[in-house]
Amino acid sequence: MKLIFEKDKYGRTAFSLPKLDVPETKIELEEELLRKEDPGLPQVHELEIVRHYNELERKNHSVDSGFYPLGSCTMKYNPMLNEEMAGMFNNIHPYLDEEHIQGALELMYNLQKHLGEITGMDAITLQPAAGAHGELTGMLIVRKYIEDNGYTNKTKVILPDSAHGTNPASAKMAGFDVLEVKSGPDGRVDLEEFKKVMDDSVAAIMLTNPNTLGLFEKDILEIAKLAHEHHALLYYDGANLNAIMGKVRPGDMGFDIVHLNLHKTFSTPHGMGGPGSGPVGVKEKLKNYLPKPIVDINEDGKYFFNYDIPKSCGRLRTFYGNFGVMVRAYTYILMMGKEGLKFASEMAVLNANYLRKKLEKDFKIAFDDVCKHEFVIDGTFLKEYGVKTLDFAKRLLDYGIHPPTIYFPLIVHEAMMIEPTETESKEELDHFVEVMYKILEEAKTDPEILKEAPYNTPVRRLNETVANKQLKLRG
Numbered sequence: 001m002k003l004i005f006e007k008d009k010y011g012r013t014a015f016s017l018p019k020l021d022v023p024e025t026k027i028e029l030e031e032e033l034l035r036k037e038d039p040g041l042p043q044v045h046e047l048e049i050v051r052h053y054n055e056l057e058r059k060n061h062s063v064d065s066g067f068y069p070l071g072s073c074t075m076k077y078n079p080m081l082n083e084e085m086a087g088m089f090n091n092i093h094p095y096l097d098e099e100h101i102q103g104a105l106e107l108m109y110n111l112q113k114h115l116g117e118i119t120g121m122d123a124i125t126l127q128p129a130a131g132a133h134g135e136l137t138g139m140l141i142v143r144k145y146i147e148d149n150g151y152t153n154k155t156k157v158i159l160p161d162s163a164h165g166t167n168p169a170s171a172k173m174a175g176f177d178v179l180e181v182k183s184g185p186d187g188r189v190d191l192e193e194f195k196k197v198m199d200d201s202v203a204a205i206m207l208t209n210p211n212t213l214g215l216f217e218k219d220i221l222e223i224a225k226l227a228h229e230h231h232a233l234l235y236y237d238g239a240n241l242n243a244i245m246g247k248v249r250p251g252d253m254g255f256d257i258v259h260l261n262l263h264k265t266f267s268t269p270h271g272m273g274g275p276g277s278g279p280v281g282v283k284e285k286l287k288n289y290l291p292k293p294i295v296d297i298n299e300d301g302k303y304f305f306n307y308d309i310p311k312s313c314g315r316l317r318t319f320y321g322n323f324g325v326m327v328r329a330y331t332y333i334l335m336m337g338k339e340g341l342k343f344a345s346e347m348a349v350l351n352a353n354y355l356r357k358k359l360e361k362d363f364k365i366a367f368d369d370v371c372k373h374e375f376v377i378d379g380t381f382l383k384e385y386g387v388k389t390l391d392f393a394k395r396l397l398d399y400g401i402h403p404p405t406i407y408f409p410l411i412v413h414e415a416m417m418i419e420p421t422e423t424e425s426k427e428e429l430d431h432f433v434e435v436m437y438k439i440l441e442e443a444k445t446d447p448e449i450l451k452e453a454p455y456n457t458p459v460r461r462l463n464e465t466v467a468n469k470q471l472k473l474r475g
């Protein structure tokens, strides 16, 4: 495929403007500000540009084009209605006066309330722009909490060895020492190990429940009790809430802070660094440390940006967060309703367990147990046939399926982490199972096929190390 720059023909344009019907004004710019050379923008016709970007789009895999069981990432179908709703707000500007954007403020206010209800938290900020950003916000709130209470000896954050990589990074960025606890033989936090490291120097414990193996931390109430006895805070990584929405709330499990990824559970398309939203919720005692402003309502029923948060951990982002993502989440929540959200969780868990049961015969499931929204295959058995999880994943592409998350969580060797989500049909799940067994058969009889895969994709197998170390984004 040619680059758009290679399609350039002098004089072609893809737009037309109406004739100027107002007096022309010229802004005099200083000489040094003037461009010396032509910017070299490609000159193409409208049809050429439309075809160019459509061709690019068709080369991509997306949830709208096929199965995408990316564990931990919740690649669910995102209803088109959400896009339409987000589009309705396209022409409001963040500098508009509050009185002119009451509708947008009301939406944000209501979304704060809904997310508070879903998570069991008392106050929510919509400011953070991603999950990791929410984690950093949470950790800065922990900092404020320990400063404000004079807990100067609190320097550590505990997390399990199955934690998402962003957790230790966020704790470290907020200035904490990270302490890892090993998982027990059942893939959950080992309570005895936890007790050994829990003392007054611990500021917070970061957990995901269900954890990244898709398993529910059954000792959570005991963990919360121990943490609170030592005045430590419990942080919930709620990037993926798909297994528990409407069923159980982090706030009721004893968590003090939680972040959500609206671009996972609450149905905004994501990936490739697109706009996200990582709201953070806190219990009453931490309300005064939230970033400012939050959206509030006054006695006259007018919505406003409340900057009166004297102990705030600061401002985390320009303006008020990624508003379009909030509109999508709000639409999704209203459309689903309380029962709908609950049902989505139930279906997500059912689908994951269906796949797990179908695959467990010949694929080794790590910590095989009833799972929540996802489960992990231990791919070390593939070595017997001379192939790796990576080869297996690449071969899936040839069958039009996006590979699951691989090599995560780190505690499972050759991991393949599968999350089908609630939006896939039984037929689609059965097709996936069929393809998995077909590739396994190929691995047994002709492993070279897997090692050279993929064959049908726009680009064949990449050298991922070079691609990582010598990033080259231009042709």
Ligand SMILES: *Cc1c(COP(=O)(O)O)cnc(C)c1O
Residues within 6 Å of the ligand: 072, 073, 130, 131, 132, 133, 164, 166, 208, 237, 239, 240, 261, 276, 278
């Ligand atoms: C995706 C994810 C994150 C990070 O979210 P980003 O929006 O990518 O920063 C954190 N924790 C878990 C468990 C996740 O799945």
